[in-house]
Amino acid sequence: MDDWKSKQGIYGAADPDDMDADVPLNDEARQPLSRKVSIASSKVNPYRMVIILRLFVLCVFLRYRILNPVPEAIPLWLTSIVCEIWFAVSWILDQFPKWYPIDRxxxxxxxxxxxxxxxxxxxxxxxxxxxxxxxxxxxxxxxxxxxxxxxxxxxxxxxxxxxxxxxxxxxxxxxxxxxxxxxxxxxxxxxxxxxxxxxxxxxxxxxxxxxxxxxxxxxxxxxxxxxxxxxxxxxxxxxxxxxxxxxxxxxxxxxxxxxxxxxxxxxxxxxxxxxxxxxxxxxxxxxxxxxxxxxxxxxxxxxxxxxxxxxxxxxxxxxxxxxxxxxxxxxxxxxxxxxxxxxxxxxxxxxxxxxxxxxxxxxxxxxxxxxxxxxxxxxxxxxxxxxxxxxxxxxxxxxxxxxxxxxxxxxxxxxxxxPPSGPKRPKMVTCDCCPCFGRKKRKGGKDGLPEGVADGVQVxxxxxxxxxxxxxxxxx
Missing domain, CATH: 3.90.550.10 (Spore Coat Polysaccharide Biosynthesis Protein SpsA; Chain A)
Incomplete structure (x- = not known):
């Protein structure tokens, strides 16, 4: 096991504030390491105009469909109205992420x-x-x-x-x-x-x-x-x-x-x-x-x-x-x-x-x-x-x-x-079936699990x- 040594300690990166206090940096090194770059308006605005136009047409269409029911097939008409409104809401939600794209x-x-x-x-x-x-x-x-x-x-x-x-x-x-x-x-x-x-x-x-x-x-x-x-x-x-x-x-x-x-x-x-x-x-x-x-x-x-x-x-x-x-x-x-x-x-x-x-x-x-x-x-x-x-x-x-x-x-x-900033590490205790880090050997696991079966969380x-x-x- 090897040490990752830095100003903050083992296994960690140097703290930027501490580094600024101890080591003189030139102006270039103090600048941000990344920045946002907006997409050119000439590329984004036409798409935004198309979104607004389609939204207007969609509103006109839904207004016409709602105000003109079909008496001969009310259940079918009502079902189609619900589906069309659901489609409209889904489409509107899909446009929000595309309204303001950026590069980095x-x-x-x-x-x-x-x-x-x-x-x-x-x-x-x-x-x-x-x-x-x-x-x-x-x-x-x-x-x-x-x-x-x-x-x-x-x-x-x-x-x-x-x-x-x-x-x-x-x-x-x-x-x-x-x-x-x-x-x-x-x-x-x-x-x-x-x-x-x-x-x-x-x-x-x-x-x-x-x-x-x-x-x-x-x-x-x-x-x-x-x-x-x-x-x-x-x-x-x-x-x-x-x-x-x-x-x-x-x-x-x-x-x-x-x-x-x-x-x-x-x-x-x-x-x-x-x-x-x-x-x-x-x-x-x-x-x-x-x-x-x-x-x-x-x-x-x-x-x-x-x-x-x-x-x-x-x-x-x-x-x-x-x-x-x-x-x-x-x-x-x-x-x-x-x-x-x-x-x-x-x-x-x-x-x-x-x-x-x-x-x-x-x-x-x-x-x-x-x-x-x-x-x-x-x-x-x-x-x-x-x-x-x-x-x-x-x-x-x-x-x-x-x-x-x-x-x-x-x-x-x-x-x-x-992550811990010191060299202390849990001891490894070997079981009959697998290495157990920082745990004592047990005859039975927690909640009735057999020995050697580790409980864990999902990412x-x-x-x-x-x-x-x-x-x-x-x-x-």
């Missing part, structure tokens, strides 16, 4: 001036990133691997980044593929940072039909890119071999390399599992630089309990991360949702760490973008109206909704209080105040 602009240079000074440790806040997966045969391990690799290669201090992969299916295939991903990351991460690669998910970087030599000036780039592409193809073959092997489950169940049975052979009845693949003890790349943490998590399952949903898996990730790293901010992603902009975390910090409004921001929701869609998007798979119009409109009146993924939460918003919905414009891409 961030200032990464000011963020660096304020929290990253030359010759001093970075004071950016740590971030825990959560990736959720269930069935590796339905959610290909290669897609999950690309998501994890894009996280490990983000442009953020490596000692501030921790990636937790939740395997709710307790699959040995997911475990082994994550082990292979950790080994490949030792080569992929330094390559991305050396040549400033975008996006940093290898499958989508190598498949892009663009001039990959644009803005590249180092003569060794072509040679190293060719070698890295060959390494990635070999990595894909190893992952494909694991998938092929997992197609047929042995009668006696899966056996690990040390000869012991895989604890997750029964996906509905198994202990909790935690494995750290990368960290300070062994998380070095091929150039000897430190890599972000990578942790495998599979929560405990017992028969007779309804704990097979994503919310419960995320809740367990929050608990595990609270013991291992306890970062004040958390970003959750689906397994097919890779980060297509390596500075995305910095963008969110421009809202969450802003000294003026940051303390009031609960979470920052990223819009989604999609790969593998035809140029004209004839089936509207990009959800352009929702992300580019509705969400911006909601941001203009209060804040966007949480869409279930691509969201950076403030841990305090879920806990109700700040619920909370309100927000900021919508961030940089994107994290969901692959198709």
């Amino acid at each position: 602009e961030t200032y990464l240079d000011r963020l660096s001036l304020r929290y990253e000074r030359e010759g001093e440790p970075s004071m950016l806040s740590p971030v825990d990133l959560f990736v959720s997966t269930v069935d590796p045969l339905k959610e290909p391990p290669l897609v999950t691997a690309n998501t994890v690799l894009s996280i490990l290669a983000v442009d953020y201090p490596v000692d501030k980044v921790s990636c937790y992969v939740s395997d709710d299916g307790a699959s040995m295939l997911s475990f082994e593929s994550l082990s292979e991903t950790a080994e490949f990351a030792r080569k992929w991460v330094p390559f991305c940072k050396k040549f400033n690669i975008e996006p940093r998910a290898p499958e989508f970087y190598f498949s892009r039909k663009v001039d990959y030599l644009k803005d590249k000036v180092q003569p060794t780039f072509v040679q190293e890119r060719r070698a890295m592409k060959r390494e990635y193809e070999e990595f894909k073959v190893r992952i494909n071999a694991l998938v092929s092997k997992a197609q047929k489950v042995p009668e006696e169940g899966w056996i690990m390399k040390d000869g012991t049975p895989w604890p997750g052979n029964n996906t509905r009845d198994h202990p909790g599992m935690i494995q750290v693949f990368l960290g300070h003890s062994g998380g070095l790349d091929t150039e000897g630089n430190e890599l972000p943490r990578l942790v495998y998590v599979s929560r405990e399952k017992r028969p007779g309990f309804q704990h097979h949903k994503k919310a419960g898996a995320m809740n367990r990730q929050i608990r595990v991360s609270a013991v291992l790293t306890n970062a004040p901010f958390m970003l959750n992603l689906d397994c097919d949702h890779y980060i297509n902009n390596s500075k995305a975390i910095r963008e969110s910090m421009c809202f969450l760490m802003d000294p003026q409004v940051g303390r009031k921001v609960c979470y920052v929701q990223f819009p989604q973008r999609f790969d593998g869609i035809d140029a004209h998007d004839r089936y509207a798979n990009r959800n352009t109206v929702f992300f580019d119009i509705n969400m911006k409109g909601l941001d203009g009146i209060q804040g966007p909704v949480y869409v279930g993924t691509g969201c950076v939460f403030r841990r305090q918003a879920l806990y109700g209080y700040n 619920g919905e909370i309100s927000s105040l900021a919508l961030q414009e940089w994107t994290a891409t969901r692959s198709r």
Whole structure:
């Protein structure tokens, strides 16, 4: 367990007020880290005029319908009137979020001036990133691997980044593929940072039909890119071999390399599992630089309990991360949702760490973008109206909704209080079936629950105040 040290203490970000009092900042560093940008009136006013015109026509129509009943079919007429009024109210409510859309602009240079000074440790806040997966045969391990690799290669201090992969299916295939991903990351991460690669998910970087030599000036780039592409193809073959092997489950169940049975052979009845693949003890790349943490998590399952949903898996990730790293901010992603902009975390910090409004921001929701869609998007798979119009409109009146993924939460918003500022940690007491943090071993659980079954809360919905414009891409 490592310490996140700062002016405020362990595991926390530096308090902006204290930092201003102790360290002189130039005028640029004291400026806000983000600002609202109103949509041009020439774009919004025509739409507003159309709304008003349609509202007038709707009122005239409803007045005519109400004042002209149909005596021969009063029940049918009354039913149609109720439906039409209901439609009108629903349409009016749908127009409110679209009346005042806004954009937001961030200032990464000011963020660096304020929290990253030359010759001093970075004071950016740590971030825990959560990736959720269930069935590796339905959610290909290669897609999950690309998501994890894009996280490990983000442009953020490596000692501030921790990636937790939740395997709710307790699959040995997911475990082994994550082990292979950790080994490949030792080569992929330094390559991305050396040549400033975008996006940093290898499958989508190598498949892009663009001039990959644009803005590249180092003569060794072509040679190293060719070698890295060959390494990635070999990595894909190893992952494909694991998938092929997992197609047929042995009668006696899966056996690990040390000869012991895989604890997750029964996906509905198994202990909790935690494995750290990368960290300070062994998380070095091929150039000897430190890599972000990578942790495998599979929560405990017992028969007779309804704990097979994503919310419960995320809740367990929050608990595990609270013991291992306890970062004040958390970003959750689906397994097919890779980060297509390596500075995305910095963008969110421009809202969450802003000294003026940051303390009031609960979470920052990223819009989604999609790969593998035809140029004209004839089936509207990009959800352009929702992300580019509705969400911006909601941001203009209060804040966007949480869409279930691509969201950076403030841990305090879920806990109700700040992460602890001291080094004290609850003791780990080992039970027969699972590690229990800060609890004594019991013969029987609370409310008659059997031993080892932890009661918990679900991650619920909370309100927000900021919508961030940089994107994290969901692959198709």
